[in-house]
Amino acid sequence: MSQDSDIEFVQATFFAKEWVEEEELCMRLGIGYDVLQTCLQWDIITPPIHNEKGVPLYHETAVDRLSRGLRLHRDLGVNWAGIAIILDLLDQLEVMERRIREQTGQPEW
Numbered sequence: 024m025s026q027d028s029d030i031e032f033v034q035a036t037f038f039a040k041e042w043v044e045e046e047e048l049c050m051r052l053g054i055g056y057d058v059l060q061t062c063l064q065w066d067i068i069t070p071p072i073h074n075e076k077g078v079p080l081y082h083e084t085a086v087d088r089l090s091r092g093l094r095l096h097r098d099l100g101v102n103w104a105g106i107a108i109i110l111d112l113l114d115q116l117e118v119m120e121r122r123i124r125e126q127t128g129q130p131e132w
Contacts, residue, residue, distance in 0.1 A: 043086055045079040059089075065103040067092050067110060070105060117126060 071079035
């Protein structure tokens with residue numbers, strides 16, 4: 024009997040974590056709840072959904088978006104209103120770039 028027959032093949036599926044609890048979001052980004060509330064007030068991130076226990080859950084995309092906003096605020100001194108506008112414009116730019124790539128068949132950069 025060959026060694027190959029003794030090998031067990033295991034297939035694993037990786038599921039990305041799509042939702043992040045409010046506490047984890049704040050810890051990962053090093054912010055307090057006051058900063059999070061400010062970002063919600065300025066529509067920098069989408070409001071959370073709540074799980075069956077009432078815990079606020081933010082979509083994983085909120086982590087990236089909030090991280091970008093915090094860098095603008097900390098590194099460049101951009102105010103919250105400016106951050107909201109900048110991030111919205113960047114989102115629009117991404118959509119337009121994606122459409123152009125789809126129409127021209129260009130690969131993603």
